[in-house]
Amino acid sequence: MYQQDGEEIFVIDGHVHLWDAREENIIHQGGEEFIQCFYDYHTGFTPEEREWDLEEYRYYGPDRMTEDLFGNAAADMAVFQPTYLTDFYDEGFNTIDQNAELAEEYPERFVLNGAFDPRDGDAGMRDLERQKEEYDIQGVKVYTAEWKGESKGWRLDSDEAFEFLEKCADLGIDKIHAHKGPTIRPLNRDAFDVADIDDAASSFPDLDFVVEHVGLPRLDDFCWIAAQEPNVYGGLAVAAPMAQNRPRKFGEIMGELLFWLGEDRIIFGSDYALWNPDWLVETVMNAELTDEQKDEYGIELSPDVMRKIMGENVAELYDIDIEAKKEQFQSDDVTEEFGLGDHYGAPDATAD
Amino acid sequence: MSSRTHSEDGPSVPDVRARLDRVTDPELDESIVELGYVDDIVLRGPAVDVTFSLPTAWCSPAFAWMMASDARDEVESLPSVETATVTLRDHMHESEITRGVNARESFASTFPDADGDVAGIRASLDDKARVGRQFEALNELLEAGLTERQIVALRREDVSPEDGAVFVRDGSVGISVEREPLAEYVEKVEATGLVETGEDVLFRTPEGDPIPADEFDLVHKRSRLAKVNMTGQGNICDALNEARFDPDRPETYGPQADES
Numbered sequence: 086m087y088q089q090d091g092e093e094i095f096v097i098d099g100h101v102h103l104w105d106a107r108e109e110n111i112i113h114q115g116g117e118e119f120i121q122c123f124y125d126y127h128t129g130f131t132p133e134e135r136e137w138d139l140e141e142y143r144y145y146g147p148d149r150m151t152e153d154l155f156g157n158a159a160a161d162m163a164v165f166q167p168t169y170l171t172d173f174y175d176e177g178f179n180t181i182d183q184n185a186e187l188a189e190e191y192p193e194r195f196v197l198n199g200a201f202d203p204r205d206g207d208a209g210m211r212d213l214e215r216q217k218e219e220y221d222i223q224g225v226k227v228y229t230a231e232w233k234g235e236s237k238g239w240r241l242d243s244d245e246a247f248e249f250l251e252k253c254a255d256l257g258i259d260k261i262h263a264h265k266g267p268t269i270r271p272l273n274r275d276a277f278d279v280a281d282i283d284d285a286a287s288s289f290p291d292l293d294f295v296v297e298h299v300g301l302p303r304l305d306d307f308c309w310i311a312a313q314e315p316n317v318y319g320g321l322a323v324a325a326p327m328a329q330n331r332p333r334k335f336g337e338i339m340g341e342l343l344f345w346l347g348e349d350r351i352i353f354g355s356d357y358a359l360w361n362p363d364w365l366v367e368t369v370m371n372a373e374l375t376d377e378q379k380d381e382y383g384i385e386l387s388p389d390v391m392r393k394i395m396g397e398n399v400a401e402l403y404d405i406d407i408e409a410k411k412e413q414f415q416s417d418d419v420t421e422e423f424g425l426g427d428h429y430g431a432p433d434a435t436a437d
Numbered sequence: 438m439s440s441r442t443h444s445e446d447g448p449s450v451p452d453v454r455a456r457l458d459r460v461t462d463p464e465l466d467e468s469i470v471e472l473g474y475v476d477d478i479v480l481r482g483p484a485v486d487v488t489f490s491l492p493t494a495w496c497s498p499a500f501a502w503m504m505a506s507d508a509r510d511e512v513e514s515l516p517s518v519e520t521a522t523v524t525l526r527d528h529m530h531e532s533e534i535t536r537g538v539n540a541r542e543s544f545a546s547t548f549p550d551a552d553g554d555v556a557g558i559r560a561s562l563d564d565k566a567r568v569g570r571q572f573e574a575l576n577e578l579l580e581a582g583l584t585e586r587q588i589v590a591l592r593r594e595d596v597s598p599e600d601g602a603v604f605v606r607d608g609s610v611g612i613s614v615e616r617e618p619l620a621e622y623v624e625k626v627e628a629t630g631l632v633e634t635g636e637d638v639l640f641r642t643p644e645g646d647p648i649p650a651d652e653f654d655l656v657h658k659r660s661r662l663a664k665v666n667m668t669g670q671g672n673i674c675d676a677l678n679e680a681r682f683d684p685d686r687p688e689t690y691g692p693q694a695d696e697s
Contacts, residue, residue, distance in 0.1 A: 125493075128683065129676035267673055268497070270529075302464060302670035305565065305663045309643075327672065334672045337665045344658065381661075 086161055086411075086428070087370050087395065092388045094370070095407045097396040098163040098362050100262075100297060100322045100354025103150055103187050104179040106143040115232065115271045116173030122270040127359055130326035135364050145358055147187040155194065155419045158428050159362040161410065164196040164354075164399065166226040166262055166297070172233060181216055188220075193410075193417050196403055198224040198262065201253070203245035204233050210252060217256045223403060224260030225253060226297075230269070230276035238276030242284035250289050259292050260402055261285075265307065266298025266323055279307045286314040293402060295352060298323040299342060308345035318402075319346055321394070322356035326365060328372040336374040340382035348390045352399045366395070447482045448517040454478065456511040457487065463503050463559060465671040466566035472671075474504070476526065483519035485512050490526045492678035498530045498548060499558050505538040560629070567625045568643045569667050572660035574622035575640065578603065581614045585653040594635030598623050 087094040106120035120143060128136050137145075145153075154160045165184040171177045181199045188197040199216035201209055216222050230238045240246060241263060253261065265279045279300040286294045297320035300307025311317040319342055327335040342351050353369065355362040370391060379385060400407050414420050415431035457478075458470040469475055469489065477488040487508055491501060505523045512521035522539050525531045530548075537547035544555040578588050587605050595604045598620035603612045623639075626632045631645050638647040640656075643663065648656045 125677050125680045129673075129680035267670075270494075301673065302666065304666040304669060305568075305643075305659070308662055309659065323673075330676065331672045334669055338669055341662050341665050345662070 086158060087366055089370065094388070094392050095396040095400075095411065096160045096162075096353070096362070096366055097399045097405065098154065098160040098355050098357065098366075099295075099352040099399045100166050100320055101150075101154065101163040101357040102166065102168060102179040103147060103184050104144070104168070104358065105174065105176060105183065106178065108143075110174045110176055112175045113173045116170065116178075118271045119170065119173060119178070119269060123359060126267070126323070130329055130331075131360060132329060132364065135361065137358075142358065147190065150187060150357070151191070151419065152423070153361050153363050154357065155425075156423050157363065158423075158425055159364075159366045160355075161396070161414065162194050162196070162405070163357070163362075164198060164224075164403070166198055166354075167200045168226070168228055168264075169200055169202070170228075170231060172231075181220060181222070185220060191417075191419055193413055194419055196223070196405075198222055198226050198260070199258070200226050200228070201249045202227070202231065202233065202239070203243065203249050204236055204239055206245075209249070213249065213252055213256065213258075217258065222258055224262060225258055226262040226264065228264050229281070230264070230272040232272070238272075240281040242281040242288075246281075246285070247288065250285060250292060254289060254291060260295065261292055262295045262297055262320065264297045265300045265303070267301055277303075279303050279310060282307075282317060283310045283314065286310070286317050290316055292316065293318060295320050295402075297354065299338070301338075304338065304341065308341055311350065312345045317346075318350045318352055318398070320352050320354050321369075322354035322359070325353060325355065325369050326360045329365075329368050332372060333375065333378075335372055336378045339372075339386065340374065340378050340384060343384045343390070344382055348393050349398055349401075351394045352402075353395045370395070446517070447480050448485065448515045450478050450480065452515055452517070453480070453485055453487070453512055456515055457508055459511050460504060460507040461566070463500055463562040463566070464497075464667070465674065466562075466569055466667050467671065469504055469508070483517060485518055485521045486524065487512060487521065488524045488526060491528060492674040494527055494529050496528065496674075498528075498534065499544065499551065499555050501525055501528055501530065501534050502538065502544050502547075502555055503559055505534055509538060563625065563629050564643075564645075565663055565667065567622075567629050567631070567641075568660050568663035570618070570622040570625050570664075571640060572657070572664045573618035575657055575660060577614050577618040581612050583612065586650050589638075589640060589648040589650050589653055591639045592635060593623070593632050593637050593639050596623065596639060 087096055111117055124139055124142055127142060154163055165188055167181050167184055168178045169180050177183060181197065185197055188195040197220050199222040201213050227241065229241060263282060265277050268277065279296060282294055282296055293316045295318040296307055299319040299321065301323060311319060324338050355365050372386060374386060396407065411429060415426060415429045420426055420429060454470060457475055458468045460469045461467060462469055462472055474489045474491060475487065476490055479486040505525055508523050509521045512518055525534045533547050575588065583605065596619060598616060601614055601616040603614055604610065605612065631641055632639060640648055642648055642656050643659055
């Protein structure tokens with residue numbers, strides 16, 4: 086939990102990956118370009134002393150991930166958002182099954198999301214059912230810019246996608262996380278367009294749509310859609326690390342999001358391992374708006390607002406009882422491993 | 438930026454730079470000169486060579502194409518220039534773009550696989566730039582004391598950006614305003630074709646319609662949002678640019694020759 090001046094903030098990182106971009110897993114030049122591009126985003130928005138080298142960035146493994154997320158209690162829980170890219174990576178970049186390796190070791194700490202791709206047709210439908218049966222998923226991540234054979238992307242408002250969304254609704258998978266963000270080489274920029282969210286969200290009012298990366302570089306289109314569709318949320322991955330070296334811009338983006346979406350529909354995410362909650366949570370928590378921004382937007386990043394953004398909003402979506410979790414974490418495996426009993430206020434923590 | 442002058446007959450480097458300053462990065466709506474994309478200007482009498490590079494090697498080929506062809510056209514609009522050639526460097530499609538633009542081919546013939554033509558992309562980005570610039574223009578008019586009702590009723594003929602003047606009350610009252618925000622807005626709204634005659638209503642919703650008086654505040658806020666979005670993308674490009682040209686960047690990185 087983030088703690089400062091007597092304030093306690095339970096942090097759920099809404100966007101993490103356990104990826105594998107080792108050379109032996111890369112089967113298409115796009116896979117190498119993709120991880121190289123990620124690495125530019127990593128170094129572009131990470132404090133110099135916290136930068137990784139490229140080799141550790143390709144593959145960090147479950148143990149390191151556990152320590153980065155929870156070792157100093159920067160995050161309390163995290164949501165896995167898979168990215169398949171099976172045309173680029175032999176075993177996939179981070180599929181539900183790859184992420185499950187860690188999620189199943191600490192089920193109390195992780196939410197494991199699945200994925201679908203309407204281009205997979207009937208086999209994709211069956212796999213969605215398998216994901217529900219095997220992992221009881223509540224949400225999916227969709228990646229509309231993914232290459233598949235000749236196709237360079239798909240739209241969430243297509244007939245095929247609607248069939249999958251209907252299937253999700255039938256199976257009780259009601260959180261749809263759509264990657265809509267900055268261009269990632271070699272993927273097509275236009276495949277990240279946010280316009281398809283509008284129709285999907287209004288056609289499926291019982292599903293919630295989390296637009297990851299708040300649609301940048303289409304923040305304007307995203308906010309306008311979200312202002313009209315109450316079941317559209319904004320995921321802060323990519324926007325969050327701007328707090329580190331572009332704090333003024335971060336303030337403006339938060340101002341716009343709070344103005345158009347309000348404080349209940351913004352969700353923190355590190356996009357680990359793009360950025361590490363280990364330092365990012367503190368950076369975001371310390372971010373301040375300029376006086377000019379406070380006047381312009383009429384808002385403040387108060388502890389109550391930040392508590393929602395950093396954990397309560399996603400907890401609400403995924404039915405996570407934060408108070409019960411705090412109690413559980415007084416003595417779960419992660420707490421044992423990193424000696425966090427005291428942090429979570431375990432009754433006997435000080436007796437050791 | 439380096440530059441060389443080889444002749445007294447042709448244009449000067451400041452002339453060329455002033456024309457290039459009119460070319461914008463279409464996604465950021467900022468001048469390519471201001472953004473530091475222009476690396477070199479070489480004068481050979483009435484012929485001019487311009488070299489430029491972009492923040493990312495994978496920056497949209499369509500955007501790169503627009504900037505390259507706009508740069509050529511702007512420089513060639515100088516009476517003292519006969520031909521301008523442009524060279525794009527450090528981009529994954531640098532050779533196709535450089536060759537295609539200088540050979541005056543179309544984007545579609547240079548990139549047969551690309552989906553969406555340049556004109557369509559340009560129109561949609563011009564439209565975003567229009568809304569972003571509108572924010573500054575509206576602020577200037579509010580600051581000058583115009584009411585919301587007066588602002589939404591303004592027609593093209595009611596403003597004279599070159600004189601920094603706006604006329605209200607049937608043209609009977611002139612108000613002096615800062616030139617730049619208004620001039621930049623008028624330039625873009627005219628480029629989009631939304632305003633063509635003196636009778637046309639000047640300010641518009643993002644969808645292109647005149648602004649109902651009771652929606653002024655909403656449109657004003659949406660204009661701010663468009664502005665924040667464009668400059669936000671500028672910040673991302675800027676950070677990637679620093680990462681890309683960091684001397685510590687691993688050597689394995691770089692545009693690959695084979696893009697198939």
